Amino acid sequence: MIHGGMTLEDKNYVNQLIPQKFRAKSFFVKENIEAENVLDIIKQNHLSYPVILKPNNGCRGRNVEIIENETHLHSYLKIFGNEDLLLEEYVDLRKEIGVFYIRFPNSEKGFISGVVEKKGVEVVGDGKQTLAELIKYNFRYHKFYPQVFQNTTFNENYIPEKDERVLLSSIGNHARGATFYDSSYKISDKLEDLFNEICSSMDGFYYGRFDVKFNSWRDLENGENFKIIELNGAASEPTFIYDPENFYLFAITEIMRHWDYMYQIAKINKEKGHRFTGREECWSLFKEYNPFSI
Structure with a gap:
């Protein structure tokens, strides 16, 4: 990855680093492409709705959408089609986690430093309030009201029965209202063996977070x-720090711990002949990441 994936990495390129049998199908979509060409990609690769569209150079869930039908596809491209995109199959598996994997370059095997479980926007009915009211009056979810109901997938006036759970968004990122839970207690030898197998074929990969969908921990x-x-x-965050039960100082400690891992990896790589990113490159990278701060 360019600069180790510090910012705005090419998601299509990164996907190609992962063995196909382990990852969702994905396809690069050039900026300003005609909707008919995207429809051809969907048809030729035997994809079915829903599908995922997102920026090829994005971060923190920016403009990620579940595309439900052709009409939705046209409207998404009209708004967001002025940049390169990534089209992905929708993986209809129940659970989503982030697995932070680390391996030092002089070690044969790595380890998992933390696991985060992600849960989308979900409301619980009381038999009285509509879906619209359950979102509007929810402290956490109210600001996501426009995104939840923009494509009329859900009926705003539907009244869930008492204790009925309704999942309104399965997109597992903060930008779309997901809640993160620290599931690092789920780390096991078998889970680490699996990710050592996955990463063993990715030459030069030592540090990062995999976002994974699966059915059960046993299957995984x-x-x-x-x-x-x-x-x-x-640029990966140890996103398990965002568990509502965790404290600020815990988060800072974990970020520093992971930055130290990254430094140790870079130091070993430098001893092997690789170089650090120079100051001018870092400055250029900073401006690319946050052009409005200059």
Whole structure:
């Protein structure tokens, strides 16, 4: 990854680093492409709705959408089609986690430093309020009201029965209202063996977070019924820090711990002949990441 994936990495390129059998199908979509050409990609590769569209150079869930039908596809491209996109199959598996994997270049095997479980926007009915009201009056979800109901997938006036759970968005990122839970207690030898197997074929990969969808922990540990939907490199956050039960100082400590891992990896790589990113490159990278701050 360019600069180790520190910012705005090419998601299509990164996907190609992951063995196909482990990842969701994905296809590069050039900026300003005609909708008919995207429809051809969907047809030729035997994809079915829903599908995922997102920026090829994005971060923190920016403009990620579940595309439900052809009409939705046209409207998405009209708004967001002025940049390169990534079209992905929708992986219809129940659970989503982020697995932070680390391996030092002089070690044969790596380890998992933390696991985060992601849960989308979900409301619980009381038999009285409509879906619209359950979102509008929810402290966490109210600001996501426009996204939840923009494509009329859900009826705003539907009244869920008491204790009925309704999942309104399965997109597992903060930008779309997901809640993150620290599931690092789920780390096991079998889970680490699986990710050592996955990463052993990715030459030069030592640090990053895999976003994974799967059906059950047992299946995942056995390497069954799971798909990697994204991989992030040096800019990866140990997102288990965002568990509502965790404290600020815990988060800072974990970030510093992971930055130290990254430095140790870079130091070993430098001893092997690789170089650090120079100051001018870092400055250019900073401006690329945050052009409005200059």
